[in-house]
Amino acid sequence: MAGFRxxxxxxxxxxxxxxxxxxxxxxxPSVRTLCQQHTLSKATxxxxxxxxxxxxxxxxxxxxxxxxTQPSVHRHRPEKVSTPSLPTQVNVPELxxxxxxxxxxxxxxxxxGGAPASKHLQxxxxxxxxxxxxxxxxxxxxxxxxxxxxxxRQAIVELYRQRDTALDADNLCITAGCQxxxxxxxxxxxxxxxxVAVESPAFYGVLQQIEQMGLDVIxxxxxxxxxIDLNELxxxxxxxxxxxxxxxxxxxxxxxxxMSTNDMKQLVSIAKTNSFYIIEDDIYGELRFRNxxxxxxxxxxxxQRVILCGSFSKCLSRELRIGWIxxxxxxxxxxxxxxxxxxxSPRATQQGLTEFITTGHFKRYISQQRQxxxxxxxxxxxxxSANWGDLVRFSRPNGxxxxxxxxxxxxxTQQSYKAxxxxxxxxxxxxxxxxxxxxxxxxxxxFSQPLTEHRxxxxxxxxxxxxxxx
Amino acid sequence: MAGFRxxxxxxxxxxxxxxxxxxxxxxxPSVRTLCQQHTLSKATxxxxxxxxxxxxxxxxxxxxxxxxTQPSVHRHRPEKVSTPSLPTQVNVPELxxxxxxxxxxxxxxxxxGGAPASKHLQxxxxxxxxxxxxxxxxxxxxxxxxxxxxxxRQAIVELYRQRDTALDADNLCITAGCQxxxxxxxxxxxxxxxxVAVESPAFYGVLQQIEQMGLDVIxxxxxxxxxIDLNELxxxxxxxxxxxxxxxxxxxxxxxxxMSTNDMKQLVSIAKTNSFYIIEDDIYGELRFRNxxxxxxxxxxxxQRVILCGSFSKCLSRELRIGWIxxxxxxxxxxxxxxxxxxxSPRATQQGLTEFITTGHFKRYISQQRQxxxxxxxxxxxxxSANWGDLVRFSRPNGxxxxxxxxxxxxxTQQSYKAxxxxxxxxxxxxxxxxxxxxxxxxxxxFSQPLTEHRxxxxxxxxxxxxxxx
Numbered sequence: 001m002a003g004f005r006x007x008x009x010x011x012x013x014x015x016x017x018x019x020x021x022x023x024x025x026x027x028x029p030s031v032r033t034l035c036q037q038h039t040l041s042k043a044t045x046x047x048x049x050x051x052x053x054x055x056x057x058x059x060x061x062x063x064x065x066x067x068x069t070q071p072s073v074h075r076h077r078p079e080k081v082s083t084p085s086l087p088t089q090v091n092v093p094e095l096x097x098x099x100x101x102x103x104x105x106x107x108x109x110x111x112x113g114g115a116p117a118s119k120h121l122q123x124x125x126x127x128x129x130x131x132x133x134x135x136x137x138x139x140x141x142x143x144x145x146x147x148x149x150x151x152x153r154q155a156i157v158e159l160y161r162q163r164d165t166a167l168d169a170d171n172l173c174i175t176a177g178c179q180x181x182x183x184x185x186x187x188x189x190x191x192x193x194x195x196v197a198v199e200s201p202a203f204y205g206v207l208q209q210i211e212q213m214g215l216d217v218i219x220x221x222x223x224x225x226x227x228i229d230l231n232e233l234x235x236x237x238x239x240x241x242x243x244x245x246x247x248x249x250x251x252x253x254x255x256x257x258x259m260s261t262n263d264m265k266q267l268v269s270i271a272k273t274n275s276f277y278i279i280e281d282d283i284y285g286e287l288r289f290r291n292x293x294x295x296x297x298x299x300x301x302x303x304q305r306v307i308l309c310g311s312f313s314k315c316l317s318r319e320l321r322i323g324w325i326x327x328x329x330x331x332x333x334x335x336x337x338x339x340x341x342x343x344x345s346p347r348a349t350q351q352g353l354t355e356f357i358t359t360g361h362f363k364r365y366i367s368q369q370r371q372x373x374x375x376x377x378x379x380x381x382x383x384x385s386a387n388w389g390d391l392v393r394f395s396r397p398n399g400x401x402x403x404x405x406x407x408x409x410x411x412x413t414q415q416s417y418k419a420x421x422x423x424x425x426x427x428x429x430x431x432x433x434x435x436x437x438x439x440x441x442x443x444x445x446x447f448s449q450p451l452t453e454h455r456x457x458x459x460x461x462x463x464x465x466x467x468x469x470x
Numbered sequence: 471m472a473g474f475r476x477x478x479x480x481x482x483x484x485x486x487x488x489x490x491x492x493x494x495x496x497x498x499p500s501v502r503t504l505c506q507q508h509t510l511s512k513a514t515x516x517x518x519x520x521x522x523x524x525x526x527x528x529x530x531x532x533x534x535x536x537x538x539t540q541p542s543v544h545r546h547r548p549e550k551v552s553t554p555s556l557p558t559q560v561n562v563p564e565l566x567x568x569x570x571x572x573x574x575x576x577x578x579x580x581x582x583g584g585a586p587a588s589k590h591l592q593x594x595x596x597x598x599x600x601x602x603x604x605x606x607x608x609x610x611x612x613x614x615x616x617x618x619x620x621x622x623r624q625a626i627v628e629l630y631r632q633r634d635t636a637l638d639a640d641n642l643c644i645t646a647g648c649q650x651x652x653x654x655x656x657x658x659x660x661x662x663x664x665x666v667a668v669e670s671p672a673f674y675g676v677l678q679q680i681e682q683m684g685l686d687v688i689x690x691x692x693x694x695x696x697x698i699d700l701n702e703l704x705x706x707x708x709x710x711x712x713x714x715x716x717x718x719x720x721x722x723x724x725x726x727x728x729m730s731t732n733d734m735k736q737l738v739s740i741a742k743t744n745s746f747y748i749i750e751d752d753i754y755g756e757l758r759f760r761n762x763x764x765x766x767x768x769x770x771x772x773x774q775r776v777i778l779c780g781s782f783s784k785c786l787s788r789e790l791r792i793g794w795i796x797x798x799x800x801x802x803x804x805x806x807x808x809x810x811x812x813x814x815s816p817r818a819t820q821q822g823l824t825e826f827i828t829t830g831h832f833k834r835y836i837s838q839q840r841q842x843x844x845x846x847x848x849x850x851x852x853x854x855s856a857n858w859g860d861l862v863r864f865s866r867p868n869g870x871x872x873x874x875x876x877x878x879x880x881x882x883t884q885q886s887y888k889a890x891x892x893x894x895x896x897x898x899x900x901x902x903x904x905x906x907x908x909x910x911x912x913x914x915x916x917f918s919q920p921l922t923e924h925r926x927x928x929x930x931x932x933x934x935x936x937x938x939x940x
Contacts (some may be wrong), residue, residue: 093806100809103612114607121606129599132789136591137584140787141918142573176646176791176812183811191684192662209810214661317610319602319816321646336563339570340679341653341811342646346789346819448611 006048009038013048017057017068024389028058028066050290054225056396059382062375069385069396095417095432096208102421105428106401106446109458115450120356120365121317128352143344146335148174148324152350155357156310156324163285165299167308172326173335174345178283178311179205181325182246184337185279185307188330189244190215197236197245199228201404201433201442203253203281206246210435217435218242224255224395224404230266237274244277250294251284254433254444255404256397264297271305277330278306283323284400286315286366289374294399304328312353314401315366320349373401373447380447383456388463394445402446407466413443416465425458427466476518479508483518487527487538494859498528498536520760524695526866529852532845539855539866565887565902566678572891575898576871576916579928585920590826590835591787598822613814616805618644618794622820625827626780626794633755635769637778642796643805644815648753648781649675651795652716654807655749655777658800659714660685667706667715669698671874671903671912673723673751676716680905687905688712694725694865694874700736707744714747720764721754724903724914725874726867734767741775747800748776753793754870756785756836759844764869774798782823784871785836790819843871843917850917853926858933864915872916877936883913886935895928897936 016022029037034045049066052058058066099105107114132139147153153169160167175181182205190196192214198206200219210217218240221229228247236242247267249259259267271278280297288294298308307330311323322345327334356362381396381403393406407413414429430442443466449455486492499507504515519536522528528536569575577584602609617623623639630637645651652675660666662684668676670689680687688710691699698717706712717737719729729737741748750767758764768778777800781793792815797804826832851866851873863876877883884899900912913936919925 097616097802097805097809100613100813101615107611110612114611117605117607117610121610122603125599125602125606129595129602132595132599133592135587136595136787136789137587139789140587140591141577141584142580143570143788145571146567179810180812187682205810205813208806212657212807212810317606318613318814319606319609319818321812321814321816332567335567336678337682339567340649340675340682342650342791343570343675344788344791346791348789349816 005040006044006051009034009040009045009048010051012038013052014055014057017052022068024068026068027064028068030065053396054398056225059378059385059396061378061382062371092204092431093208093211095414095429096204098421099204099426099428099432102426105426105444106448108425108427108445108462109449109455110426111424112449112452112454118365118368120361120368123361124317124352124356127355128348131351131355132348134351139347144347144350146339146344147172148345149347149350149354151354151358152322153324155354159286159357159362160296160298163293163299164295167298167326171328171331172324173331173338174350175309175311175323175325175338176321176342176345177313177323178281178309179209179323180341181309181311181323182206182279182281183209184325184334184341185277185309185327186210186213186215186244186246187337188307188327188333189277189279194243195240197233197240197242197276198435199247199252201254201430201439202246202435203248204432206281207433207435219434219436219438220245222252222255222257224257227252227257227259227263228267230263230270233267234270237270237276242274242276244279245271246279246281247297248281248284249297250282251287251397251400253284253400254402254428254430254442255395256400256402257395258294258398259297261295261300264295265300268297268300268303268305272303276305280306280308282308282310283314285310287370287373287401288399289370289377290398298326301328304330307334315369316362320353322349322353376447376450377403379451380445380459383451383459384445384463387460388467391467392463401448402444405443405445407441407443409441411466411469412440413466414440416469420462420465423458423461425462427462475510476514476521479504479510479515479518480521482508483522484525484527487522492538494538495856496538497534498538500535523866524868526695529848529855529866531848531852532841539859562674562901563678563681565884565899566674568891569674569896569898569902572896575896575914576918578895578897578915578932579919579925580896581894582919582922582924588835588838590831590838593831594787594822594826596822597825598818601821601825602818604821609817614817614820616809616814617642618815619817619820619824621824621828622792623794625824629756629827629832630766630768633763633769634765637768637796641798641801642794643801643808644820645779645781645793645795645808646791646812646815647783647793648751648779649679649793650811651779651781651793652676652749652751653679654795654804654811655747655779655797656680656683656685656714656716657807658777658797658803659747659749664713665710667703667710667712667746668905669717669722671724671900671909672716672905673718674902676751677903677905689904689906689908690715692722692725692727694727697722697727697729697733698737700733700740703737704740707740707746712744712746714749715741716749716751717767718751718754719767720752721757721867721870723754723870724872724898724900724912725865726870726872727865728764728868731765731770734765735770738767738770738773738775742773746775750776750778752778752780753784755780757840757843757871758869759840759847760868768796771798774800777804785839786832790823792819792823846917846920847873849921850915850929853921853929854915854933857930858937861937862933871918872914875913875915877911877913879911881936881939882910883936884910886939890932890935893928893931895932897932
């Protein structure tokens, strides 16, 4: 049976790469050449190339073309040496506080500072300031309505409409960021002693919430490219009384994995069959690098099983402290929980942000950001690939802010944390992303900052420190 | 044994009032006249008058003098009529959401809007905007440190130093308002099923937190003038395993009560003896109308038993969403809980606020506010006293934003809530302030807004509706 036309090209190129006809680092024929050679449309060729990119057989360099990836096998992996069982120097809650005190480690070298401010961010600040100046007496004397400003909720609904997702502004509540939204979602669905399933590796912020709330956690293996293992989830729902499952279908942190549409539909169906809630972390949903909608799980939720959580922190500014939550029939409870945790949100921030979105600034800004982040992803991963490609594996996400790096198995990334901090370098150890001390030889690495010369030096010091550890 | 000199004058004046020599509404001799008649210093005379004011035997009208209060007895109290047991029209959680959606009911007529903005508030907005414009790229890309900005923490420490209270900036954490601080304090001290003692009547925000967190609550009777009944608290600590006691020593909402220094010391001592924590809500601490320091309980805490919570929401602006918490040896846990609930606070707001405090604007603003609120208290209470003084009792707080009104016992204030909302009038029913459905014939009334003609009309409609209910 004939498959899709892109599949033939994909198989052809894969075979050439795997047999060494195209060598590591070599440039593939251009899109135009491939169109001519195989009599295919440009869209079909690009689709095939993007699939190979997802498989990490090739990578793209903007305005240049597709290149063959360094093989991600541990050809020269050092022998495993038995290490004395050293006491762990920092425990995970301490590490979490320390990482957060260093701005959450989306920058290995925070002293380097952020890239120059986009003019869009300056516009956003102007809009918020203007909103603060209007009716200051009202803002000082009255709290905002519990769900937040109607205008902002409608603007968020419109952002989701562009991702083929119908939300209701009356079923949306503004929060103080995604962490706050996730906390409300867990409070709304679970009580002390309940069991929560998470992807593994999982976002440390959620693991810390689960621990502090006295919940039990079940880790479900997740593929760094395609996300949560649904067979394992289904099997574990039979053994454990899972009340909620926290998942980031679009560009999970730390791996950057993205679930397929089919998997998303199946996950919603498993939740329905087994009567648990899905808490969807959509904080990276707008940071997609390819021309795809990246609809959230919520788009496939016909049974009010999905509680959607998001925020402008990663796609716009961490300073805003503005997120959202949409929880279906749990919404009244969620609003109650927002009230008990912080009463209300600042109106000027919401009003300025609404103006920023509705006047098209957000759309223009995010489109620049996507390109910028994609380029930075390639810069960082090419640097790693070129220098340590035979010793480490890493994910190559098509969205989000970070990738997942696996080092030789004898290395414990957490052991090097303190030594690197002395050099001003912040490493995000894999241990943060598990409740069971998994991922000792992993780390999250963010490409959210440009690879400046100082950061390149820091990256080399980081890898050299890790790889020289015995 | 001779008492203090002010005591003789106080007794003399009390006797004249109680025997009807000074009649309700009559002006007392001026301070100057009393000095001459009794050969006393001005300070002594004022002290005696203020004590009578606390007893509510007299009230002050600025620049005019002291007047005899309407006797607060129910001379013409309507006969208790048996009412059919009507279903309650709104339950307390719904009422809480509804009240919050109407800006927390510190205004019976929210459509009237706030008083014109003080120039200080405009200055505050300017300072925050300026802070937002500085290093926007840093603010967008990095989270603030978990405890909040050091400068703001130091400024708050200085505000407490002026109240004879030594805090440590390193033991202070910035929160998203006092509600957030109280939530962190309860999370840090209690687990589901634990027992919390509260003043009765109590702040509804805390009662809602206790309910949502699955805690048990013990209400301790509180005097509308002098606060929590320590004998009852001590007795109940013997019968119930109290983990924490939430108390507002300075100007409790709803009553406006203020604990004496002796009582505060005794409360800390009871907490120490019985090994429970005190969660101190100090949100009204800066809103003191008389020349007294109003030190918080924390000032007498030598055993790290007191978790101090406060905010700029009531004394400056609800828009800021900036509060604080100081929790002694629980501080690391509290910071962890701040992280899991919202990661960080906005830096521009903190920086602008720090500048506002350190340049003396806060001091000037709060001093104006105190005078303004004191005058408004008198305006509102005189209106009530003049019109319904023979039917109701009310507290006359020396700080805060509201007083507690007791209506004839057959009246259920909650029953009139919906009818009044139709008229745009927000009543804050007494039932909100108890977990046991006490205070059906009470309401909280705020004097935080000027008694404009519209508000006067609304107040009359409110009382007429309540008092005509059968």
